[in-house]
Structures are given as structure tokens and as C-alpha cells.
Amino acid sequence: MKKRNIKIIVHKFLCNTATTEEIEFLTKWVQKNKLSFQEDVQLNHLVTGLFEEEKAERLKRDLLENFEQFEIRERRNQMFNLLKYAAFFIGIIVVGTLFYLRGSTEKDLPQKQITITLGDGSTKEILNVESSELISSSGTYAAEQEGSKIIYKKKSGKTLKNSGPLVYNTLEVPYGKKFEIVLSDGTEVYLNTGSSLTYPVAFYDEGPRNVVLRGEAYFYVKSDSLRPFSVDAGLLDTRVLGTEFNISNYPDDQYTKVVLVEGSVSINKGEDPASQAIFLKPYQMASYYVSSANLAVSDVDVSSHIAWKDGILLFKNEDFYRITKKLERHYDIEINI
Amino acid sequence: MISKSIFKDVEVSQERYTGRFKTETIDEVLRAFQRIKEFEYSNDEDKIEINPKK
Structure with a gap:
């Protein structure tokens, strides 16, 4: 029999x-051509797309039934061999299923990657690698990647005077992923899913440390009395010396919220930097809603605002609308109700 | 980035819930909500459709 006919029989x-x-x-042909059969099976399923999980399960059941019926009718004395090959077929189907499902996921649902835009405007993907990787080594400063974290380091003995433009990087995290950045001053920033942070590769030795956030992030700001740290979060500007806080300003939320965990922060309306600043105490939240243009302060349970940092989805008496927003960002899905 | 929630069912969207999830899949999360609120959902390639239970 020709090879072409074998493929048809395998498919059937x-x-x-x-x-x-x-x-x-x-059955006889497979005894002599196991590798070819395996290849045919995998190709067949990659082409025909039969390997949806449910269909694969049905195929496995049908396969066993086929062999059992065949054995009963035709080959009672070959039961052992048939079951052996049935097991072989099933093994191939399971492997092929995993192979196909994995392949189809990569093909149909392309993985959105974390990206970094460098000072020269070029953008590169951040791959989640276990070993350290040098991101950029030009000039005085370098950054290393350790898994889902980038660490910017200032080389010893070097200083950066307040002259010349700073070089900025922008790190963007898609839905379904999170990332951590350690800035050159030692400040740690946890970026939540669907967020971006623009920051200088190195801060000046004196003067303000400014970063821009879109989305949500948790900050551990390294204390430095000579260099106040400022976060431009769209509707609100947050200024600190050294503290821990969470900022959320997803564009589709129509609000910006700052939750203070430790230390103190001052907050101004982003559109009106000259407005009188308000100061937060730990376990307080500043909220600014676009609709009311009102900056309000309230006491809060911080856990529900920062649990995401530890990979926890925490809802406390939240309406389903807010919950689905979190689910969409966390799982990178679309929800219609 | 803009999330894509579309709400047609006001009753479902105004329910308030408390819950904590860490390692669960989206299907496990939705099934957990189904224990306290009757609704049906379908998951077609990460597009979730939620409807009141008929």
C-alpha cells in the first residue's frame, strides 16, 4: 500500500x-512503522484540528471501543497485541493533543509580552528568564533582569550631576502579567497587570526623582531627603521622601486612588499643581474621581488594595462590575454580561 | 489600557461580593460565584459571556 493510503487510513x-x-x-503496518505512524498521527491532527480536548477524550473512548469490537469479532487470540497498540495509539493521541493544544494556543492567542522602551526609542520584549540578563550596559548605568524583575544599578564611584537630559525607559506590562522594577535609587516598584511606568535609567544626584505611572503600582520608595520622589499618576501627583503606598489610575476606571501603607505622602491634583496639597496618614486613601473633580480622603482596609502584589485577587464587598474589571486584567480575558 | 467589561444585566452587575482567590483559574472563580449567585456563563477563547440563569 502506498504511503498516501496509509495517511488516509490513519485519518479515518x-x-x-x-x-x-x-x-x-x-495494526500490522504499525508493527513495522511506529515512528512513521507517530508522525502521521501528529500531522493528521495538526492539519485537521481534531484535537480539541473534548474531541480527544471522545476519540480515546472510541479508539478503545474500536479495538475491543475488532478484537471480539476478528482477533480474539490477538487481544494482548491489540491492547498494546491501543495503548500506543492513546499515548500518541495524548501527546499529540498536548502538542496541538500548546501549538494552537501559541498560534491563535499570541502571548502578549512585557516590553521595555529604551532611551533611543527602541522597544524590546522582556522574556521571563530565570538567569540574569543584561538589559542595557551603555554609559554609567546598567540593568539586570532576574526573572520577573529588572534591577537598575548605579555603578560605584560614579555621579550624575544635574546637567544634560535624563535617559528614560518605559516598561509596559500587559493584562495577565505583573513585573517588578528596582530603580537606580533602590526604590522598588511592583507593576500590576495592564500598567506602565516611565522612569529615568538613573536619577540626578540631587533634585526630584520623577516617574510617570499609568495603571497600578505599589511603591517602596527609598528614603532620600535631598531627592523627593514624585509619581505623576494623571489625575493626582504624589510626592514622598520615603514610604510605601499603592496608586491605581487605570484610564477606564475614571479615578485615581492613592493608598498609604507607611510613612507620609502629599498629594496634589495633577491638573492643578499649585492647588493646596493634602497629606495622608498610613491606612488612608486619597480618591479623585473625574466625574466629581473632588479629592477626598478616607480610612481604608489597605489589604484589599495591595493584595494583588502577592498574586491574590481579593474582593471585599465589591460590586460585580468592579470584580469583572479585576478579573479581566488579572486573567487577560473579556467579560460580557 | 482599557478593559472591556460590557454590562447589560444591571441586577447581576450590582450584586456585591467578598472573595479571595490566588491560584484558581477563571472558570474556578466564576464557579465559586455561581454558588452564591445563579447565573450561567460560557468561556469561548477567553471571551466570557455571563447571563442570568434561565
Whole structure:
């Protein structure tokens, strides 16, 4: 029999349309051509797309039934061999299923990657690698990647005077992922899913340390009395010396919220830097809603605002609308109700 | 970035819930909500459709 016919028989076998004679022929052929058969099976399923999980399960059941019926009718004395090959077929189907499902996921749902835009405007993907990787080594400063964290380091003995423009990087995290950045001053920033942070590769030795946030992030700001740290979060500007706080300003939320965990922060309306600053105490939240243009302060349970940092989805008496927003960002899905 | 929630069912969207999830899949999360609120959902390639239970 020609190779082409074998492929047809394999396809018919997997579609449960092979005749008893074809199964008998296939069984004999497989004894001598195991590798070819494996290749045919995988190709067949990659092409036909049969390997949806539910169909694969049905195929496995049908496969066993086929062999059992075939054995009963035609080959009682070959039961051991048939079951052996049934097991072989099932093994191939399971492997092929995993192979196909994995391949189809990569093909149909391209993975959105964390990206970094460098000072020269070029953008590169951040791959989640275990070993350290040098991101940029030009000039005085370098950054290393350790898994889902980038650490910017200032080389010893070097200083950066307040002259010349700073070089900025922008790190963007898509839905479904999180990332951590350690800035050159030692400040740690946890970026939540669907967020971006623009920051200088190195801060000046004196003067303000400014970063721009879109989305949500948790900050551990390294204390430095000579260099106040400022976060431009759209509707609100947050200024600190050294403290821990969470900022959320997703564009589709229509608000900006700052929750203070430790230390103190001052907050101004982003659109009106000259407005009188308000000061937060730990376990207080400043909220600014676009609709009311009102900056309000309230006491809060911080856990529900910062649990995301530890990979926890925490809802406390929240309406389903807010919950689905979090689910969409956390799982990178779309929800219609 | 803009999330894509679309609400047609006001009753479902105004329910308030408390919950904590860490390692669960989206299907496990939604099934957990189904224990306290009757609704049906479908998951077609990460597009979730939620409807009141008929």
C-alpha cells in the first residue's frame, strides 16, 4: 500500500470511520512503522484540528471501543497485541493533543509580552528568564533582569550631576502579567497587570526623582531627603521622601486612588499643581474621581488594595462590575454580561 | 489600557461580593460565584459571556 493510503487510513482511524479491514491493516503496518505512524498521527491532527480536548477524550473512548469490537469479532487470540497498540495509539493521541493544544494556543492567542522602551526609542520584549540578563550596559548605568524583575544599578564611584537630559525607559506590562522594577535609587516598584511606568535609567544626584505611572503600582520608595520622589499618576501627583503606598489610575476606571501603607505622602491634583496639597496618614486613601473633580480622603482596609502584589485577587464587598474589571486584567480575558 | 467589561444585566452587575482567590483559574472563580449567585456563563477563547440563569 502506498504511503498516501496509509495517511488516509490513519485519518479515518482517528475519525472513527476506518473499516475493520483497514484497522487490521493498520495494526500490522504499525508493527513495522511506529515512528512513521507517530508522525502521521501528529500531522493528521495538526492539519485537521481534531484535537480539541473534548474531541480527544471522545476519540480515546472510541479508539478503545474500536479495538475491543475488532478484537471480539476478528482477533480474539490477538487481544494482548491489540491492547498494546491501543495503548500506543492513546499515548500518541495524548501527546499529540498536548502538542496541538500548546501549538494552537501559541498560534491563535499570541502571548502578549512585557516590553521595555529604551532611551533611543527602541522597544524590546522582556522574556521571563530565570538567569540574569543584561538589559542595557551603555554609559554609567546598567540593568539586570532576574526573572520577573529588572534591577537598575548605579555603578560605584560614579555621579550624575544635574546637567544634560535624563535617559528614560518605559516598561509596559500587559493584562495577565505583573513585573517588578528596582530603580537606580533602590526604590522598588511592583507593576500590576495592564500598567506602565516611565522612569529615568538613573536619577540626578540631587533634585526630584520623577516617574510617570499609568495603571497600578505599589511603591517602596527609598528614603532620600535631598531627592523627593514624585509619581505623576494623571489625575493626582504624589510626592514622598520615603514610604510605601499603592496608586491605581487605570484610564477606564475614571479615578485615581492613592493608598498609604507607611510613612507620609502629599498629594496634589495633577491638573492643578499649585492647588493646596493634602497629606495622608498610613491606612488612608486619597480618591479623585473625574466625574466629581473632588479629592477626598478616607480610612481604608489597605489589604484589599495591595493584595494583588502577592498574586491574590481579593474582593471585599465589591460590586460585580468592579470584580469583572479585576478579573479581566488579572486573567487577560473579556467579560460580557 | 482599557478593559472591556460590557454590562447589560444591571441586577447581576450590582450584586456585591467578598472573595479571595490566588491560584484558581477563571472558570474556578466564576464557579465559586455561581454558588452564591445563579447565573450561567460560557468561556469561548477567553471571551466570557455571563447571563442570568434561565
